[in-house]
Amino acid sequence: MTALTGLSIAAVRDGLAERDFTALELAREHLRSIEKARHLNAFITETPEIALARAKESDARRAKGKALGPMDGVPIAIKDLFCTASVPTTAGSHILDGFTPTYESTVTAKLKAAGAVMLGKTNMDEFAMGSSNMTSYHGPVKNPWRPKGREKRDKNLVPGGSSGGSAAAVAAGLAPAAIGTDTGGSIRQPASFCGIVGMKPTYGRCSRWGIVAFASSLDQAGPFARSVEDTAILLAAMAGHDPKDSTSAPVAVPDFQAALKKSAKGLKVGIPKEYTMDGMPAAIDALWKRGVAWMQAQGAECREVSLPHTAYALPTYYIVAPAEASSNLARYDGVRFGLRVDEGGTLDEMYAATRGEGFGAEVRRRVLIGTYVLSAGYYDAYYLKAQKVRALIAEDFRKAFEAVDVLLTPTAPSAAFAIGDKMDDPVAMYLNDVFTVPASLAGLPAISLPAGLDADGLPLGLHLIAKPFDEETLFRAAAALEEACSFDAHPPGFGGSP
Amino acid sequence: MSLDKATVRKIAYLARIRVPDDALDGLARELNHIIGWVEQLNEVDTTGVEPMASVVDIRLPKRADEVSDGGIAGEVLKNAPEPVVAPGADGGFFAVPKVVE
Numbered sequence: 001m002t003a004l005t006g007l008s009i010a011a012v013r014d015g016l017a018e019r020d021f022t023a024l025e026l027a028r029e030h031l032r033s034i035e036k037a038r039h040l041n042a043f044i045t046e047t048p049e050i051a052l053a054r055a056k057e058s059d060a061r062r063a064k065g066k067a068l069g070p071m072d073g074v075p076i077a078i079k080d081l082f083c084t085a086s087v088p089t090t091a092g093s094h095i096l097d098g099f100t101p102t103y104e105s106t107v108t109a110k111l112k113a114a115g116a117v118m119l120g121k122t123n124m125d126e127f128a129m130g131s132s133n134m135t136s137y138h139g140p141v142k143n144p145w146r147p148k149g150r151e152k153r154d155k156n157l158v159p160g161g162s163s164g165g166s167a168a169a170v171a172a173g174l175a176p177a178a179i180g181t182d183t184g185g186s187i188r189q190p191a192s193f194c195g196i197v198g199m200k201p202t203y204g205r206c207s208r209w210g211i212v213a214f215a216s217s218l219d220q221a222g223p224f225a226r227s228v229e230d231t232a233i234l235l236a237a238m239a240g241h242d243p244k245d246s247t248s249a250p251v252a253v254p255d256f257q258a259a260l261k262k263s264a265k266g267l268k269v270g271i272p273k274e275y276t277m278d279g280m281p282a283a284i285d286a287l288w289k290r291g292v293a294w295m296q297a298q299g300a301e302c303r304e305v306s307l308p309h310t311a312y313a314l315p316t317y318y319i320v321a322p323a324e325a326s327s328n329l330a331r332y333d334g335v336r337f338g339l340r341v342d343e344g345g346t347l348d349e350m351y352a353a354t355r356g357e358g359f360g361a362e363v364r365r366r367v368l369i370g371t372y373v374l375s376a377g378y379y380d381a382y383y384l385k386a387q388k389v390r391a392l393i394a395e396d397f398r399k400a401f402e403a404v405d406v407l408l409t410p411t412a413p414s415a416a417f418a419i420g421d422k423m424d425d426p427v428a429m430y431l432n433d434v435f436t437v438p439a440s441l442a443g444l445p446a447i448s449l450p451a452g453l454d455a456d457g458l459p460l461g462l463h464l465i466a467k468p469f470d471e472e473t474l475f476r477a478a479a480a481l482e483e484a485c486s487f488d489a490h491p492p493g494f495g496g497s498p
Numbered sequence: 499m500s501l502d503k504a505t506v507r508k509i510a511y512l513a514r515i516r517v518p519d520d521a522l523d524g525l526a527r528e529l530n531h532i533i534g535w536v537e538q539l540n541e542v543d544t545t546g547v548e549p550m551a552s553v554v555d556i557r558l559p560k561r562a563d564e565v566s567d568g569g570i571a572g573e574v575l576k577n578a579p580e581p582v583v584a585p586g587a588d589g590g591f592f593a594v595p596k597v598v599e
Contacts, residue, residue, distance in 0.1 A: 102573040204554050217552050246558050315536040326513060333514070335592050337577035347595045348514065356516030364515055368525070369532055371513040372501070382536070387549030389542050394550060426528065427535050443553030468553075 004029040005173045005495030009074050009230040012176055016062065016073045023062075023073030027055035027117050030075045033495055034119060034174045040142045042165040042174060044080045045088055046120040051075065054117045061115070071237045072115030077169045077178035080121035081128055082108045082221070083210040087118075091212040092126040092136040092162075095358025096338045105210025106242045107179065107221045114237040119175055122165030126360045127329065128186055128214045131432035133164025134423060135362040141165050143194060143416050144172035144491035148457035157416040157458070160190030160432070163224070167194040170224045173495025177225040177234050181211060183218045184317050185412075185436025188448035191224060192411035192461025195450040195489060197478075198224045199231045200436075202468045203443030204249035206235075207242030215324035216247075218317075218440050228449060228478045232256035235471070251469060259472035264480030265299030267473070270404035274310035275435055277413045283454040284410045291408055291451060291462045294484035300477070305404060307396040312389050313438040318430060319373050319386035320441070325363075326370025332358060365426060394442040401467045406477045409435050411448040411461035439465045447478045450487045459489065501529050 004026050007015065015021050031048050058073040083089050083101035090096045104112070112118070125135040133141040141164040143157040159168040163180030167190035170178050180187045182200035191198025199222045206221040213219060223234035236257070241250045271292060276285070292302045334340035334354030341353040359367065373382035400407065413434055422429045439446040445468070448461040462481065466474035501509075506526045510517040517525060571590060575581045580593040 098579075099577050102570075102576055204556075243559070243561065247552070247554050247556075249554065249556065250559070309542065312539055312542055315539050318532065318536055319539075334579060335594055336574075338579070340579035342595065345595065347597050350595055351514040352511075352516040355514055359515065364517075365525075365528060365532070367513050367515060368506070368509050368529060371509045372505075372529070372533070375509065375512065384549050385539050385544060386536075387551060388544035388547040389539050391547050391550035392542065392544070394553065426532055441553075 005033045007176060008227050009176050009225060009233050012074050023055040023058040023117060024052065026073060027051045027075055027119070030119055030175060037172050037174055037493070040144060040168050040172060041139050042122055042141050042168040042172070043077070043120040044090055044092070044123050044138045044165070047087055047118055050087070051117050051119050058115050058117065069113060069115035070233065071111060073117060074115070074177070075117045075119050075175055076111065077119050077122050077166055077175040078108055079124055079163050079166050079178070079180045081124060081181050081212045082179065083212070084108055084118070084121065087121060089121065089212070090138065091128070092124040092138060093358065093363070094137040094339060094360070095332045095354070099338045103210060106207035106244060107211070107238045110240070111179070111237055116237070122163070122169055122178060124165055125162035126363050127212065127325070128162040128181055128183055129325070129362050129366055130161040131185070131189055131429055132158040132422065133161040134158065134419065135360055137360060140419050141168050142419070144168055144493060145195060145416060145458055146492060156419045158193065158419050160193035160412070160416065162186040164190050166224050167191055167196060167198065170194070170196050170226060171491055172493065173490070177223060177230055179221060179234070179238065180224055181219055181221050182440065183214050183321060184440045185433035187222045187224065188436045188446060188461070188463060189412045189432055191448040192450070192459070193416040195459030195487070195491065196224055196226050197228055197231050197447065197449045198222065199235060199447040200440070200445065201235060201239060201471060202445045204247055205239050205445070205469070205471070207245040207248045209242055209244040213328040215321040216328060217324060218321060228447070228475060228482045229257065229260055231447070232260060232475050249469070254472050256471060256475050259475045260479040262476045263299060264295065264477060267300040267406065267477055267480070268404040269295050269300045269302045269477065270305035270400055270407045271302055272307045272310065272400070272407055272409060273304050274307050275409040277431070277434055280413045281415070281454065284413065284460060287452045287460050287462065288410050291481065294481055295408060295477070298480040298484050300480065302408070303404065305400045305407070307400055307438065309389065309393045309396050310438055313393050313441055314430060314434055316386045316389045316393065317437045317441060318369070319382050320390060322366040322370035323374050323383050324370070326367045326374065329363070329367055362426070390441050393438055397442045397444060405466070405473050407465040409463045409465070411435060411463040415454050415456065415458040415460055435463060444468060445471045445474050447474055449478055449482055451481070451485045452487065453489060501526050501533065
């Protein structure tokens with residue numbers, strides 16, 4: 001491992017402040033590790049010129065004693081769902097071919113203003129629809145982790161999805177941190193599959209302006225890093241009210257890092273008894289139990305709670321999210337940007353040809369499901385019904401949080417699976433998000449942190465959920481759990497090591 | 499409920515997604531599998547439950563009625579697959595197939 005590519009954000013900030021290395025050296029080392037790891041396909045667009053220019057600017061600011069941002073000189077990777085001015089933004093889709101935004105998303109603009117150094121745009125499931133990164137038009141991402149054992153060693157695993165490239169990049173040491181988006185688990189599930197920390201803030205904590213929309217009542221931006229502290233640092237630089245997003249909450253951003261220093265003593269942790277699934281590997285159940293013991297050892301009180309509508313969260317999500325997607329994706333019509341397929345027919349034929357060719361199979365499926373559940377005669381039976389069940393799911397959480405401060409669950413019902421698996425059965429793929437979707441429907445903040453390895457040597461995550469806008473308690477609990485499980489494994493090749 | 503080939507053809511038209519005729523049967527099977535699975539929601543008693551459209555309980559903010567944006571026709575047209583910049587016009591246009599005879 002080269003020294004610079006394995007560092008945390010906190011260590012990078014210290015090293016830059018102590019003049020142990022420059023932002024330019026950091027950027028160069030990370031760009032080199034990205035080049036060496038191109039076989040992972042973690043990036044859709046690498047931006048070395050931007051990275052080197054921003055690193056030089058950061059070094060110049062520091063040399064001149066100018067004011068520095070909280071991310072000054074820190075390299076980061078950006079999911080290719082965030083619009084970035086003058087840098088192509090694909091959302092993992094063919095239909096955005098040739099699209100180069102003329103504007104910058106609020107979150108990436110804030111990170112730029114905070115001094116962060118963008119390394120590139122990461123691969124993802126098309127329009128963030130997927131749990132394996134297999135639906136990307138730009139090809140699958142390889143998980144840097146490899147299963148132990150001779151017969152399994154040659155199998156390439158998925159990194160999870162939809163933010164698969166961001167998770168793989170951080171796990172492989174290509175960036176100390178990355179940003180992603182989470183609609184039903186798209187940060188937390190890949191974090192679990194790649195053995196890193198991934199966090200979805202409360203709905204409304206980060207601005208959605210300039211993020212390619214999937215399901216607007218669920219989408220949230222969030223951080224990936226290799227420690228809980230680093231996700232807290234990164235979130236602080238991303239969060240905050242934005243007048244350009246009417247659903248962004250006009251609330252102050254607390255000092256997340258300060259929350260990490262509070263002990264978990266007296267914290268009430270709920271263990272939802274419904275968070276289990278047929279066929280779930282015993283290793284995940286065992287890790288969950290260890291998680292309870294770890295929290296108790298840190299002074300927390302654990303008690304069983306009930307969230308009776310948990311089993312209905314996933315089917316609810318697969319009505320609400322496609323319905324919103326079918327509406328959001330109506331804008332891709334070949335007229336104003338991206339791909340146009342014009343065979344000399346009518347305008348309607350141009351729309352249909354463009355969308356038929358521009359959208360991949362999973363996106364087509366979801367747009368059609370969404371169109372169906374919103375269509376005349378079916379709206380009440382499907383869409384309205386799902387919105388009512390969503391209310392019951394949110395109410396379950398509200399009641400549970402009357403008695404406890406956070407909830408502890410597994411992140412995903414399996415470890416990373418092989419590239420190509422579950423592709424013939426959409427519903428089997430959807431089940432990946434069974435433990436992450438309920439918190440999404442209720443808009444709650446949640447975090448996945450790596451807590452152990454299974455018998456194949458693959459990472460497994462534990463998942464904490466907190467009350468709306470109580471990220472401080474979430475980080476406090478996560479820091480205690482992180483300390484107790486002391487996970488320090490890395491995949492082979494981490495940060496350029498042989 | 500089950501989606502037949504005609505229904506799939508109709509929703510594909512509503513969604514403006516071209517689906518070749520020979521793909522309709524396979525697509526109908528896939529969509530029926532998903533719709534059949536989400537129909538388990540019918541087990542839940544939702545009598546008297548208000549539908550939830552948003553998790554944020556805030557009123558939509560209002561702003562002063564002032565021009566805050568605009569004058570960027572060039573930027574708006576920059577990504578157009580086939581932009582038309584009309585001479586003398588105060589901006590350009592998006593070109594589309596002829597819609598009026």
